[in-house]
Amino acid sequence: MANPSVLISGAGPSGLILALVLLQNGVSVRIIDKETKHRGGSRGSGIQARTLELYDILGVLPDIFKAGDYISPLAMYQPGKLEPDKISSLAEHLEPTPDTPHPNGWNLSQDIHEEILRAHLQTYSCSVELGSELRSFEQFPDHVVAHIVKTDAEGNQSEERTRFDWLVGTDGAHSVVRKHLGLSFLGESRKEEYLCLGDIAVEEGIDPSFWHIWHVPPRLLALRSQGPKSNVFMFGYTGMSEKWLNRNMTREEFIEEFYDCTGRRDVKFGPATWLSTYRPNMRMVDNMRVGRVFVAGDAAHCHSPTGGQGLNSSVQDVANLGWKLALVHKGLASPSLLDTYSEERLRVIAQMLKLTTDLFNKNFGSLKDREIEEGAWERGGDLRMLGVNYCGSSIVQEEDEVKEKVDNAYSKSASTSVQAAYRAPDASALVRSGGDATPTTFFTLFSTAVHTILIFGADEATRAQILEVLAGFPKETVRAVQVLPQGQSSQGQTADILVLEDREGHAYKGYGLPADQPTIVVVRPDGVVGTVVPAVEGVKRYFQKIFLEVRYGA
Incomplete structure (x- = not known):
């Protein structure tokens, strides 16, 4: 049996969507991930309006809607108070219209999101190959040779060198593909500003139909449920001691910080399923293609979590790349068509980084010195991504x-x-x-x-x-x-x-x-x-x- 045509390294949403697009175009793929089991956790849970439209075209939207819900309203609290001082919406709820049937964002835990996409891949007899890590690759004029190390359930390792026509790195912020290509990763890291993140069950005391926020300078703590009927909440906590700068906060440490920050000892917690420390990086490559190798998603751009643009930008990266790669692979288009992937997407990503960085500064910047800016939590508008455009592209026929x-x-x-x-x-x-x-x-x-x-x-x-x-x-x-x-x-x-x-x-x-x-x-x-x-x-x-x-x- 011939090797698949495209190797996709990384099985987050961008890798899964790319695999789906290529398979719908009749191009064979192999999608690998170095993790030995599928990642859990809410992580990037906001799906913007433009991504919902792409999912409608892809045919996955009904399952996305079935599993998620609208983004919860915000409830802002003073310490010790059971009732919020203020309730507001992240974005104005818009009524659907015939030309824009999905105008509002959607909340769906990333692990469930990925599970849905994997199920759609299986209809094409394609599944994610876990425990398979891309270590390096060599590029030639007409193919790529990938060095892959496979780890089985018992921890035994084996190596392979396999030939592919193309390689796409959707392997995250620490991308092996990007580093091996020697691409620049321009931008900044906020070493002094970091967040503890995780998922934790709340057994009593917190209403899952709201996104709960406490701002006690210099600390800010947020709890957001996976859905109005779920007792699993994603938390974000910043402005705390530097003792967690280089390690993850434990469940017990988070609970004590929560009680101290909020004054709400009536809240009872269950298990924590995912814990992480995040340091904001705002970076992007200056090229998304070198020969037969590409980067997409977090491998090409990192951003603050504010605004819910990262996962969505990643999906739009591969929607742009997938059809072009399919035409070139089939010999129906010139390889120069692939240059327009960088041409079109880098302009969009630069604007996205500016928007999300501005939002981060409003939400989290200098929390110890001042209150959060008025309107800092407002979303909607451009962040729905319905205005994202490729004006000036060399393959768009514009007036x-x-x-x-x-x-x-x-x-x-x-x-x-x-x-x-x-x-x-x-x-x-x-x-x-x-x-x-x-x-x-x-x-x-x-x-x-x-x-x-x-x-x-x-x-x-x-x-x-x-x-x-x-x-x-x-x-x-x-x-x-x-x-x-x-x-x-x-x-x-x-x-x-x-x-x-x-x-x-x-x-x-x-x-x-x-x-x-x-x-x-x-x-x-x-x-x-x-x-x-x-x-x-x-x-x-x-x-x-x-x-x-x-x-x-x-």
Whole structure:
């Protein structure tokens, strides 16, 4: 049996999502992790709106929703008081709309999150290989040789050297892949500011439907439940003695610190399942690819935990990389397409680090000298990540006036119509013309394995031109969808174009497009708009940036 094409080192959310994207593209993977058992603990538990959209496209969202809940409101206390002084929300709760059906963040313990993703991988006969550590690798023009050390349940070790076409390091902040590539890791470490973190059961005295916070300068302590019905809480504690700087706090030490800080000896604790000491690092690489080797997630960027951006940025890294790697691996795109992974993501990550560092400074900076800034715990807005964009990318077909104006990688477009380089909106109540009347959505139709050409307001001439262009694309890489305006219907489907009726007008309204003139929107496999053009020639120009020229035809 041939070796899998891609080795993924590290089985956190970014590694698991990358494996899923590649498998959906028909690319074989091997995903390894040096741990001998799956990690427990809440860790990164906030899932932002944009990640929920990607999960909708990937097909994992129903299980994510089933296992988690909305992010709890904050309850702020004075020491010794049983009732909070203030209750507030991290972010305003937004009502879903047809173009943005998942606008609010979601709370899900990372260990459960990963368990769900592993279950989806198993539907592709893929599982995480535990106790397998990447020690080093050698890179050649057409392959990578990985040195892997395997440890079994009894502690016995064996070594292997295996050839792969590609290697991706999703192996965390201490990444072996990043270090072996010699990539810089620019930024700062906050040695004087550190947090004790962990998960602990609360048997009595704390309501799991709130995120509880005590600020007793210089100390700050927070308890957040895994869900409104769970008695397992993640805690964060900072401003304490330096005796825990180089070691983890024990369960008993945390309990005593909790009683001393809060004055709440009525609270009864159960077992602690995970304990750690965290020192904030704000760092990022200056390149995410060297030849056939890539870094993603925490291997490429570290950040403060404030804002819930880290896990989400990691997932978006691999959503960006996965479809590009699949096309290049299949020989359908030039290897230069892989350079746009760094080009597009580094701009976003730099903005993310600025946002999360500013939040950290507001939440935790100089706690001993002052009160926490007013509004420091407010989230929402840009942190929902719905405005994350790739403006200026060399493979996005933008209008010049848009390209020149946008420099904020987290900023939503000011336009009322769909724009290249931004997320593709959803639309509901779409019905297949002349067929089953069961409604569908754009997110259901989008796929990590194909580009989707959405045809709005098109006449028969435009439709015929699209059919002609489709014949020249590599097989099974592009699909076309004609969207008929509200009140308009067709006799049925064709073999090459899916025809949908916009029964309630959500698609045209959400995309801000007229019904009486043709507009073509190309949506990339990562749910980003590649181009918005009035004619087929613009579609050709876009795909000339994606596919090898010899594969492209008119």
